[in-house]
Amino acid sequence: MDVIQYMQTLGQNARQASRAMARASTRDKNQALLAIAAAIRANRAAIMAANQQDMQNGRDNGLDAALLDRLELTDSRIDAMIEGLEQVATLADPVGEITDLKYRPSGIQVGKMRVPLGVIGIIYESRPNVTIEAASLCLKSGNAAILRGGSEAIAANRALAECIRSGLESAGLPATAVQVVETTDRAAVGALITMPEYVDVIVPRGGKGLIERISSDARVPVIKHLDGICHVYIDEHADKTKAINIAINAKTHRYGTCNTMETLLVHSAVATTILPELAAAYAGLGVELRGCERTCAVLAGINSAIEEDWHTEYLAPVLAVKLVDSMDEAIEHINHYGSHHTDSIISENYSLARRFLTEVDSSSVMINASTRFADGFEYGLGAEIGISTDKIHARGPVGLEGLTSQKYVVLGNGEIRQ
């Protein structure tokens, strides 16, 4: 069977299964999640052996250490998969929730019911744990899923697919509700993103290049997360302790995450009182500062930022620093250079903080909190399939609710339109 035909078959299966998933009971979905967890526990040795085969192939093909690290399934990563499944089973079922049911003058009662999106295609890199994470979120939200992981992880993904199938079946749900693409042919991705008749939405997870390529070629909506160029703005009216704590945390808590601060903006009126102490703390933590001209005048010996720095997601112990003369200048900078991901103001001034919240055009806007909080778990979503930098449909961390939509429901008593 050629790859296009293979993908069409997966698509048809998924569309079919999505109908059963949409009406599956919460109990059945939870039972499937727990059965998948049990299957992984029972097949741990086989999964690890498959992963070792992937690792061996990866080493033979010269994969770099970072890729091999993400590819590897250790005992603790398998434990985390199992716990993840059990945890998603404990989350509230978003499907079927009816809200805003109100009577209209005509006599009908109108509200909204939360419903699954249908079929979700997920495209990700060679991290087999994402297979289970994506499967569990799609399953719980009543969707069918087609999962296309990186080809380097194919053996482990096949072994995990077996656990998912058996778990779904044991709960009486269609085994095709979650399908793992079991070919490494790259044409599979092209097919997956151009079947609007079978796939309702694509969620790509990976580098910016992958996501841009998918967005530009897709013929179905894409929930996408591009880069995270996050800012902290220390206002003239900032509390110094909060400012320093947050600026340190937002940059150094973890360097490689999308909600890490990449540019620090400081009001010129507090530059000399806050920046030297902050710079010393950064120096102690090994963070390289790249300042605008005026920052360099305050902090002798640091590197100069060039235009490109304001556009850069370093994902590294590097921080761009710029002085501004007003909050308006800060907002202008953020809306222009940022990636509309997460930005925070540090200020005790009510009116300025309130304006910042309104005027910064980002998926998360914060007052006196670390950008590192922009996360599905920290926000209480219970789980996260990604962080959307889109404006349509879902913005910010996407949890179970982001994988659903709302339809209108009308309860009547024989009403007709006059």
Added chain:
Amino acid sequence: MDVIQYMQTLGQNARQASRAMARASTRDKNQALLAIAAAIRANRAAIMAANQQDMQNGRDNGLDAALLDRLELTDSRIDAMIEGLEQVATLADPVGEITDLKYRPSGIQVGKMRVPLGVIGIIYESRPNVTIEAASLCLKSGNAAILRGGSEAIAANRALAECIRSGLESAGLPATAVQVVETTDRAAVGALITMPEYVDVIVPRGGKGLIERISSDARVPVIKHLDGICHVYIDEHADKTKAINIAINAKTHRYGTCNTMETLLVHSAVATTILPELAAAYAGLGVELRGCERTCAVLAGINSAIEEDWHTEYLAPVLAVKLVDSMDEAIEHINHYGSHHTDSIISENYSLARRFLTEVDSSSVMINASTRFADGFEYGLGAEIGISTDKIHARGPVGLEGLTSQKYVVLGNGEIRQ
């Protein structure tokens, strides 16, 4: 200036203006709406003269009567525009609403704030009243808009654009917040739908062909409304009076609307008690019935439906009728042949009605009510820019809220991530 360059300029202007619109106060937006209404009132003669020029050109170019009718601006249509603007001014401002603000264990308080989408491109046919309707909804929802109406209406649209500009300016808002494309070059549409840097979403309004073409070529999200193949299913447990009233209303209240019933499904157990009376009523109203084989056995002398009928949006006094032996068969038919627009069950059975509500995959699902209620005004949205048959972002009637999105807001007190 070539058309691509012209559209780029409109795009840049709109992006710029969208920032000011996003932070515009409710008062200023309402003032602009009322000032536009006043400008239209003051320039009624000039607008009508421009429209007469369009009408003359249309007649010279052989436009058909239906097109000329939609193109024409009568006194009462201008009154309706003015009233529409005044009515949108009375609606609640969706922008800035903060919901679900909850404390998290970390100490931060997380909620969602409703925000404009940014720049909305609207593509529509030669109906100058849509120019004002679209402008008012985009303006009130804090978006900038680029409006591209059919070329036959260009003179009237230019005159209306002048009123919009002066109204925006008199309220201190950027005149470029609503821009009417003042060229009839068709390349303008191609440019508008492929500028993701300047346009956040496209709302096409028109025939299915136009919308399919735009969706397939667009490089930005499209809020689209394809066809309306709506069903009424008269269940075994239907109240006969409600069934007949609703079946008549859903088909005959208006023939040309997307929420008009196109296929009637009847449970075989009640076919002989309900169908003859219903058929007589339809006959009296001049509705042609096309039945499945079993329907034809009950209603002698009606035409036979062929496969194509189940797929057809007649927009005419024609109705396809099919007998089914269970609600499951009805749901299967609706989900397969329908357009996921609006479908209604007539039943007094609690469990069946509840299942229908859940299992029919349409943007509006009703119990004991006419499909004709699927409408932004009837639902209480106050206004409607269209009805979405998409699943992503907005489903069903799209009002002011459908032109907005939600960002996360985090209120903190110096919290850092542990």
